[in-house]
Amino acid sequence: MTNAVPRHRRRIATATTMTAVAAFVTAGVALAAPSNADSGSATLAGSTPAYATASADLGQSGTAATLSVRVYLAGQDQAGLAAFARAVSDPSSATYKHYLSAAQVQQRFGASQKQIDQVSTWLKSAGLTVAGSNTHWIDVTGTVAATQKAFGTQLHNYRTSDGTLRAPQSDAKIPAALSSVILGVTGLSQSTTHAVTNHQTDPLTAKKGPVSNNDPSCSDYYGQKKAPSTTPAVPSGYTTPATLAQCSLVPSELRQAYGVSNTGLTGKGATIAIVNWYGSPTMESDANQYAVNHGDKPFAPGQYSEVNDPSQYTNQAACGFGDYGEESLDVDMAHGLAPDAKVITVAANSCFDSDLIAAEAKIVDNHLADIVSNSWGEIMYSTGGDMTQAQMQAYDQVFMEGAAEGIAFDFSSGDCMNNDAYSISKGLNCDPTSSRAQVEWPTSSSWVTSVGGTALALNKQGGYGFEAPMGDNRSGRTAPGATSWVPAGETFGGGGGVSESIAQPWYQSWTVPNSESTTLMSGAKAAHPMRTIPDISLNGDLYFSSTLVGQTTNGAYGEAGYGGTSVSAPSWAGILADAQQAQYGIPVGFANPAIYARSFLTNDVVQNPKQISGSPTHSVVFQYPTSSGPGIAGQYRLIQYGVDEGLPASRGYDEATGVGSPNAWFLRSFGFGH
Template identity: 30%
Template sequence: MRTPRRRPRAAVAAAGATALTAAALIAAPFTGAATGSSAAGSSAAGPAVGPVPAVVGHRLVKGADRPLSDEQCRATWGINCYTPLQYRRAYDLEPLYRAGVTGEGRTIVIVDSFGSPTIQHDLDVYSEQFGLPSTRVEVLKWGDVPPFDPTDADQAGWAGESTLDVQMAHAVAPGARIVLVETGVAETEGVTGLPEMMDAEKSMIDRGVGDVITQSFGATENTFPGFDRGDFSSIGKLRYAFEDARRHDVTVLASSGDGGATDATADGGGDYPYRVNSWPSADPLVTSIGGTQLHLDDSGDRTAPDSVYNDYGAGGGGQSHVFARPAYQNGVKDVVGDRRGTPDISMAAAVDGGAWVYSSYDPTAVGWDVYGGTSEASPLFSGVVALADQFGGRRVGDIHQALYALSRGESRLTGIVDVQDGTDNSYDGVTGYPAVKGYDMATGVGSLDAARFVPALARAARPH
């Protein structure tokens, strides 16, 4: 079995005297996410340290004994670090909570390789720290999941991803049920690990478990068998879970990646020197979640509009080489051409503005970490979907038609907030796509104001 390599769709930072040394900085990659580097000493993403799972986020701070204030983060590491309370303010979630819309009665399914043995404890600590109600995480093991070994870099990377996924989903939808499905094979590039994940997802769907599925993993389309010959059947054979989800009105999300317009090569040694895309984010049956950078004060109020995530990585986006433009993107054909374009919508993912996460799966680094990457954005958005499901009293299902229809309306009514700072998602020498007015392949339709977006999505969605 080849060594998995994942570039973070999220990233993590470490606290303490040696927090930003090369050894402490870990880029938990996703297929095409960016690796972490010293926030204090470099503005360029460095190479991944050791084997990392296919979809782990960027970790820039690791094992702090407590969450620091934003001012302390800037002074210590040169980055902003945000709490779920700041996110709640930034995304205008409080009006929904006051109305009783917390995701109650809805289920978020998270799929990760290996999982974490301390997932419940860590969520409890996280929730208590920020005054949130905790919830029970239901862990389902799919296949032969090996005993957890914190010295195994692959398993530890996925434990970090699992922790990030659970805490971000809970931060947005504190009333939702969370099911963490742990598979026994690491997802890397090509098909490796994906059949187990797709089997697990289909089983959940068929059993009625889950209203929304979030996937913080992906593999570069070019790494699948047959791609070079124009044979995309190896991807086609993996789509059965998404087809099943559509029939059952289950919303499926995936991180768009942290490698901008490029992504990881099959051997994990680097990125392609030209534009590529990744699956499942590029699948027309999946809502692709890209990344933005938030600019907040300590209360969570914006000091500037959201911008493109392009600091220690870059939000994935671009044209699929496998899938043609779906009908729901006909209105943005001038941007995506005749191909499926990603992302569809974006949430927080920048390392400069990363999220505090608590973990104890590694006994040598128990404490608070700071993550970024689109593997943060996808679970955040899964919480938004759970809120919309509760608000509407039904599953919103495949949201693409509703999302693109809403993007053509007025933001004050739809809650979609355009991101148009002009920055692009270039990464590793590959020119990306700039954020401009309307849809673009850096942030999709933009970001959201949840108090407006959740009701608008619930009304506009047309499930089967």
């Protein structure tokens, strides 16, 4: 278990066995290696955080304090798991889609009872108490003194920008005989790092009525309504606004724009799992109200279910207990893009990695779903403690087991562009502890689909007009009749970029240009191509094309406009459920190989899209509706959309939108050959 010092934050493979091992190690799995100092032990590389420096060392931690530690298990065949996960996901493989059952995966690749007993016996011999175990990990508790004895290191306190944190003075050690059994350990060091959701909402953007849209403050489609004469002249750097921003979109419009309506697909036969922390007590009734309000079907009996245990919830202050906007958004979008798919929400007990990994593992171990959508992520390199190798290894192991079963995982790519200093200082929805430009995790894992964001324009017929990358600049609120715009300098953009630690997976090698995959976010050149994100993108803009979401707050149901790649990820989950129906109910499984094989069928999103009128423009006016209340109703924001925030969109693959967005041809192609 992760021992965390909670802190409030803003919302967030290969053809042969040997090359499979290499790809697995490069993706974050560092197998324990024998220590030069002691041939009877092996060192867990990377178990000492970056903040544990000699200059910050405050001395020995109290030895009587009790710790909770999690030891992750490597399973019976790491290399075999990586090779099988690739083969079953690769359209060119003879075993493509020959999935295993959950029981078969655990029997073949999970830790055996003998391995669990071996590790448990060692931990107990060091004076630690086993609190629980499964085929993925063993949880233990014990004093600092016993923990130091077990892992051959001293635990010291260190001065950090986030306060005093405990960490090992040197990398942990384990018995050499267990080096092939143990994946890594967490809980020896403290961290303030935890996952944040990737959405942003403006509670004043609920602009579409329950039955029809007749709000004069927004447009039904791009270009429908001119900006009012009471708006001030645009400043330098903005093109003349051609239109009032579109009204917040609803699922029926997204289905039409992305071609789902044309195919007749509804996700029937697929099951989508939504992973977040905690769980809304009114989720099903809210989703049903939302669907009915906008002309869609509510959930049928048994179509929606939940897995949660409120008695086990922890870290509510750090994780934002009671804010169910993310769950509502995810369920509304998944159900909206695949109205006949089953949806199950799996609530983690907190926003910390130990609980999130447990939620993902629960889905895989019980095959609760075919598709798993995650609208959250975290910074990999943080001033409050970096992601550890053990955590990344544990996530990847679960993702690969899911791939072996035919389960697809997707993650939102983030809402803070490349997470550099500029993005952190200007972003609406950024984690403030990023130490350098970087991609987020788990969205940068090679075993998940990273879903980026776009700004979607509808045409007059309500179909697909164009898309721009999700990158906005916005002004402050400006009163009607003002002579100038109120500067704000805030930005909002989809996450993307190049990993500095994860090698390029095979499915990107024929699509992603080397010029992108070898240029790290620091500007340095990598010796070999690296993992780039996102893989695919859908609408997620906050002001240009916000999405309406319904939820109960303080006992009252209401709707507001949401934006972020948290909109994009569950929308993609719905699209993938539709694709599963298209191929006669066979799960798509780990989707990235299928995505890149169909990249020529997607909507290619570029930086300067050609507008309906034939001339490019880059700004719209957002007007607050009359329902916004006194002092705000009628005020304006100037929105510059499609802004290049260091991740430019271009022809073909790019780090702003991946291969682009799906459409009817993309969906229909899943039925070819079946």
